[in-house]
Amino acid sequence: MKLRELGESGIKVSEIGLGCSGFWGDKRFPDRKAIDIILSAFKQGVNFFDTGSNYSNFNAEPRLGRAIKEILRIAPRDSIVVSTKAGSNVGYAPTVADDDLYHSDFSPDALLRTCKKSIENLKCDYIDVFQLHGFKPDLLNDEMFRCLSDLKTKGMVRAVGVNT
Template sequence: MQRKQVGRSGLWVSEICIGCMTFGEPQRGGHPWTLPPDESRPLIAQAVEAGVDFFDTANVYSDGSSEEILGETLWSLVPRDRIVLATKVFGDVDPYHQGLSRRAIMRQIDLSLGRLKTDYVDLYQIHRFDPTTPIEETMQALDDLIRLGKVRYIGASTMSAWQFAKMQAAARTNGWTPFISMQNQISLIYREEDREMIPLCLDQGVGLIPWSPIGRGRLARPAGVATARTQTDAYGQMLFARSEAADAAVIGVVQDVAKEVGRPMAQVALAWVRQKAGVVAPIVGYSRPEQFADILAGLDLVLTEDQIARLEAPYVPRLPVSQ
């Protein structure tokens, strides 16, 4: 397992990041397809044994139970300082506590630390942009968390490039800590970040940690094949409902290239993301040991320029996702 530098920061992480939305109590939150603790723990252990040291979750995943499962599992497997632990702030099951106000941030970090059973988070990310809170209030609060020792680095997730640029400018102007990473959606069926966000991050030395690099599983199987998750994943349905025909064309090429190289489709889709400039560690999720084994087996796959061009050719632009 290789390790990669996050942008121009001093943080290094494994070349893949485990997305922990899959781990959570099914009856809590809005993801009935998640795995309870007894099914999650062996999968987390599998990743640790393979050399993965980067785990990403969020305070809202399965009503906080994703963080709880990580906190109960990781530290029984490996010392705290061997793991790069990332979580997020913005949402809350109670709308009264949502957003990126100083009050919300200070409350949420303590709740997350309690669930994760740790004194600090390595990478604390704002889950979305908050249009109602002054940017300066948010950036100063995040900087204070670093000064208090509760957070080591800060990152951001899906938003418009101009919003991200304003937040970075506010931090640098006031001597606060800027973001080192951007967790945005990048896949063969969602390439809108190529327009502004990725060039901005490359210019500013911000590392890319893509979410849904396999299109929420759609790039891992022929078009139209449904799974339990795709049938119950309301957010995934929202993301791709309007682009099914265009996506099917891309998925067809992924199938063709996968046959050529003798690899599963998911390995081809992930290889394309990993070869993009600025990408540090794609976030991968899995619910079965064999899925993770396939991910590991594909880390040596390098696509040719011709294969990349063919994979990209059918893409049709769509409305950007900002929430």
């Protein structure tokens, strides 16, 4: 599997990534099957796994964390790239519709809380790519930039981005 640099971040991601949400993250889908999908992808060279703190009614991150725990038994932490998102307070992937942004919180306190919880859920010590989810540019402000910069300085995240 070829790797490519993600922007100018220095992070190398597989050309194929695996999105960890939807039915994969649903509690009705067997946990062992979901974990086996991740392990199989990893063994075939996929190193990029993307999820969100709220995906699959808040089940996707902990499930991916269980898979990551198994990967880390056979490979070092720097062999995987974990991406997650913050800002959404509802158990599904929001759109940029005004109704969905009503259910969002992009305050520095919420971003810090979500980042800490995501690291705990994902069992991975840090987040490689931490994204603002369902985000509108008019929400950007100096306080948010400071918070995101602090997360990087503290080693909690390697790169930040926006996902809409």
